[in-house]
Amino acid sequence: MLPLALILKAGGHAVAGSDRALDQGRTAPKFDYLRSLGIGLYPQDGSGVASPGQLLIASAAIEETVPDVQSAIRLGAKRMGRAELLAELFNAAQTPIGVAGTSGKSTTTAMIAWILHAAGMDPTVMNGAVMKNFASDKALFASALVGKGGAFVSELDESDGTIALYRPMIAVLNNISLDHKSMDDLRTLFGDFIAKAHTAVLNIDNEETMRLAPRAARAITYSIDTADGDFGAYDIRPEPFGVSFMAIDYRGDEQIAVALKMPGRHNVSNALAAIGAATAAGVPFVRAARALSSFEGVKRRFELVGEAKGVTVIDDFGHNPDKIAATLTTLQEFPGRLLVMFQPQGFGPLKKMKAEFIDCFARNLSPGDVLVMPEPVYFGGTVDRSVGSEDIAAGVRMRGRKAEALATREACGERLLSLAGRGDRIIVMGARDDTLSVFAAALVDRLKAR
Secondary structure (H helix, E strand, O other), X not given: OHHHHHHHHHOOOOOEEOOHHHHOOXXXXXXXXXXXXOOEEOXXXXXXXXXXXXEEXXXXXXXXXXXXXXXXXXXXXXXXXHHHHHHHHHHOXXXXXXXXXXXXXXXXXXXXXXXXXXXXXXXXXXXXXXXXXXXXXXXXXXXXXXXXXXEEEEEOOOOOOHHHHOOOOEEEEOOOOOOXXXXXXXXXXXXXXXXXXXXXXXXXXXXXXXXXXXXXXXXEEEEOOOOOOOEEEEEEEEEOOEEEEEEEEOOOOEEEEEEEOOOOHHHHHHHHHHHHHHHHOOOOHHHHHHHHHHOOOEOOOOEEEEEEOOEEEEEEOOOOHHHHHHHHHHHOOOOOOEEEEEEOOOHHHHHHXXXXXXXXXXXXXXXXXXXXXXXXXXXXOOOOOOOOHHHHHHHHHHOOOEEEEOOOHHHHHHHHHHXXXXXXXXXXXXXXXXXHHHHHHHHHHHHHHO
């Protein structure tokens, strides 16, 4: 919602809003930033919706019972979903570039944004994460970029089916794996998505993605595992907080060295996806690949928070089995015990993917590693709470790995600090809760003080 508000405000619209987090006193800096831009903030009690001439935009998480929604209904004010409004802006652009898939969307979107910006194309960008290259004292939460060029780059969400609203000229599909919807539903949604595009950029290392390739009118492919794609990578050299590789355009037989400031083979794959999309938008291969060496990354994607007393603390957005596995795989390439705190993003995903979460941690944790879990994020609303963190921890223990479920996040913090010793790495994982970054920073401070 925040990047959408930023884009609308920059477009000259009067923008105001409400949020449960505001009422609950969470993430104050984010709300201070919105106020500094002239965006009005109201309690979520209906007082912000006072005229039938207003347009109420609500995310998929907002129930009909929320007072703002009830006020809009009572006044007869027009209502739209977040995705509906974003789709209107996206579809109206000269060159709409949509980034989809189960994992890697935010990073790939930010990479494309940086390449187009470096190429002088001045894109508009809608992202689900803060893009470090565009963050500054005046743009603390740079998850949006408002440009004057024809390109509109957006991360697109399939979780509620609204990906069907978008008409991309260039469609990027990184990967498909179980997340919010069934595999059959995902195949339909993503297949329809790439079928609409003039050009689809596809990851041939992902079997599910390639099953949909025949639906693309024109495909650009990439791979880090084979030389069968249009774009590839070799001589991949992992580092603790980066990765270098040779990017190659097999079509023109060009290649260039790239040094990413984000680690992991999965980010090499994301980089090739971004290069593919940028070349489809008219950026030459070498120029696109070269820009990635100055790409600073996105917030909360394997982000080094700090180091104290020989203990490294990392903040990561991993919240589904695919993302968590990518981060843990990257970490396991280097020495040091892993102390993982995973805060599930909700009770619903935990129930839907219980077996996949257990398998993910059991496969990717070493015998000496420790997983601690508080209960899932819950800020209100109606949800089935029958599966909790202990169900996951018990399953991981049954598979021979160390896992604990504790009542609160604070208790998890105490447990992590009691375990941490020189050479250990603490990883804070989870989504939907901006205070996780505050929690991670506090761990560094407490390590320094002890």
